[in-house]
Amino acid sequence: MTPIIGAGFLGIEHFTPPWDVFFLPLFNLLVALYDIPFFDFALAIILFTVVIRTILAPLFVRQIRSQKEMQRMQPLVREVQRKHKGNRQKVYEETQALYREHGVNPAAGCLPVILQLPILFALYQALIRASGTINFTAGNDEQRATLAAWVDRAGIERLPNNNFLVPPSGPCDAPEGLSSLLPLNCQLIDPIKLNEHVDTTVGWLLNLDLAQVDTVFALPLFGGFALSALAVIAAVLQFVQVKMTSPRPNAEDPTSSMTSTMIYTFPLLTIFWGGIFPSGLILYWIVYTAYLVIQQFLIMGWGNLFPVFGWQPAWAPRPDAGITPAPRPKRVDSTDAPAAPQTPNPRAPAPGGSRTNPRPANRKQGGAKRRGRKR
Numbered sequence: 001m002t003p004i005i006g007a008g009f010l011g012i013e014h015f016t017p018p019w020d021v022f023f024l025p026l027f028n029l030l031v032a033l034y035d036i037p038f039f040d041f042a043l044a045i046i047l048f049t050v051v052i053r054t055i056l057a058p059l060f061v062r063q064i065r066s067q068k069e070m071q072r073m074q075p076l077v078r079e080v081q082r083k084h085k086g087n088r089q090k091v092y093e094e095t096q097a098l099y100r101e102h103g104v105n106p107a108a109g110c111l112p113v114i115l116q117l118p119i120l121f122a123l124y125q126a127l128i129r130a131s132g133t134i135n136f137t138a139g140n141d142e143q144r145a146t147l148a149a150w151v152d153r154a155g156i157e158r159l160p161n162n163n164f165l166v167p168p169s170g171p172c173d174a175p176e177g178l179s180s181l182l183p184l185n186c187q188l189i190d191p192i193k194l195n196e197h198v199d200t201t202v203g204w205l206l207n208l209d210l211a212q213v214d215t216v217f218a219l220p221l222f223g224g225f226a227l228s229a230l231a232v233i234a235a236v237l238q239f240v241q242v243k244m245t246s247p248r249p250n251a252e253d254p255t256s257s258m259t260s261t262m263i264y265t266f267p268l269l270t271i272f273w274g275g276i277f278p279s280g281l282i283l284y285w286i287v288y289t290a291y292l293v294i295q296q297f298l299i300m301g302w303g304n305l306f307p308v309f310g311w312q313p314a315w316a317p318r319p320d321a322g323i324t325p326a327p328r329p330k331r332v333d334s335t336d337a338p339a340a341p342q343t344p345n346p347r348a349p350a351p352g353g354s355r356t357n358p359r360p361a362n363r364k365q366g367g368a369k370r371r372g373r374k375r
Contacts (some may be wrong), residue, residue: 009189010189010190010191011188011189011190011193012024012186012187012188012189013172013185013186013187014172014173014174014179014182014186014187015187016179020187022118022122023122023125023126024187026048026052026119026122026123026126027122027125027126027129027130027187027188028187028188028189028192029048029051030044030045030048030123030126030130031044031130031184031188031192031194031198032191032192033047033048033051034130034198035192040199040202040203040204041130041198041199041200041201041202041210041280042202042204042205042208042210042280042283045210045280045283045284045287046283046287048123048284049284049287049288049291050287050291052119052288053288053291053292053295056115057295059115060292060295061295061299064245064295064296064299064300065299065300066104066105067245067300067303068299068300068303069102069103069104070099070104070247073098073099073102073104074247076098077095077098080094080095080098081095120281123280123281123284124277124278124281125180127200127210127211127278127280127281128180128211128278129180129184130184130198130200130211131197131198131200131209131211131212132165132166132167132168132184132197132198133159133163133164133165133166133211134163134164134165134166134180134181135161135162135163135164136162136164136178136180136181137162143177146175146177146178147178147181150174150175150178150181151164151181153171154166154167154170154171154174154181154183155167155170156170156181164181166181166182166183166184167183167197168183168184168185168193168194168195168196168197169183169184169185169193169194170183170185170186171183172186174186184197184198200212200280208279209279210278210279210280210283211278211280212278212279213226213228213275213276213277213278213279214226214228214229214230214231214274214279214282216279217229217230218274218275225275225276226275227271227274227275228271228274228275228279228282230274230279230282230283230286231270231271231272231273231274231275231282232271232274233286234270234274234282234285234286234289235267235268235270235271235274236267237286237289237290237293238266238267238270238285238289239263239264239266239267240293240305241289241292241293241296242262242263242266242267243263243303243304243305243308244293244296244297244300244302244303244304244305245296245300245303245304246262246263246304247304270285302316
């Protein structure tokens with residue numbers, strides 16, 4: 001991605017720090033991929049996602065390896081929880097010491113997540129800007145007057161419902177607060193200036209408009225909300241990705257229930273977002289999550305994905321191999337006194353033999369005594 005320094009750099013005529021430092025490289029990359037011969041906007045988003053994921057791959061590899069090691073350490077963590085049951089502070093201290101001993105950083109996955117959020121915001125803005133159709137509502141009389149003057153001067157076409165069709169070229173000195181209504185070429189470098197609007201409608205996706213909410217692969221439900229098939233695909237991939245790296249349920253771990261809840265919460269949120277965000281953003285999320293699932297599989301196998309809803313396929317072994325806790329020593333009560341040596345019982349059976357009643361050595365003598373008593 002071309003580094004953006006400021007207005008005038010490589011033909012960029014409008015620059016608003018600090019947001020444009022992050023937004024403009026992504027915006028230029030997306031439009032540059034769209035300009036590739038035989039590429040449409042969907043292929044541009046797919047390749048854009050692969051490029052971004054490849055750039056961020058080293059961070060995610062470190063995160064996945066840390067999660068894999070944490071999964072292998074679960075038997076040791078459970079042993080610590082068993083040993084100090086009821087003492088949360090001691091469990092926390094011992095667990096952190098265990099992580100330090102094995103070189104595991106539980107916070108290693110935070111940076112990729114933090115970087116992902118501005119990328120999503122920037123891509124959302126890039127999708128809206130690329131389509132040329134911008135929704136804008138003036139807040140007060142002064143802003144409405146400024147908006148009217150700018151629309152006339154920039155040659156912007158008014159559309160219903162406070163939408164405006166911004167031309168690719170035009171003046172780049174938009175008043176403060178109206179930067180979203182800038183012509184596209186004002187923030188594109190010279191090699192990729194546009195002569196016409198970006199076509200966000202994709203024929204091989206049944207004319208799906210990637211700059212709008214999915215209406216092609218969607219089932220209307222209630223209140224204008226529609227269940228998007230693209231969002232369902234993204235949710236399934238999200239479930240697989242989170243389940244692979246989540247620790248197994250543990251009743252002794254107070255955070256286990258919260259982790260299990262997140263496994264199902266994220267996919268449900270993805271389905272909800274599919275009804276309110278442009279379908280191009282959902283397409284990005286599908287490719288992004290699929291890339292991450294493949295990357296996780298190459299590093300840690302299936303992880304903790306199985307069993308899923310009770311199903312454990314034979315070709316997906318359980319991830320129980322690895323670190324196992326030491327065998328527990330037998331519990332000895334110090335208050336118990338050592339047992340005194342017992343006197344052998346003559347009537348007890350001999351070791352390895354059967355019990356026999358002792359009889360006199362001389363049967364005749366014994367029989368004579370018994371006869372004598374009768375007389």
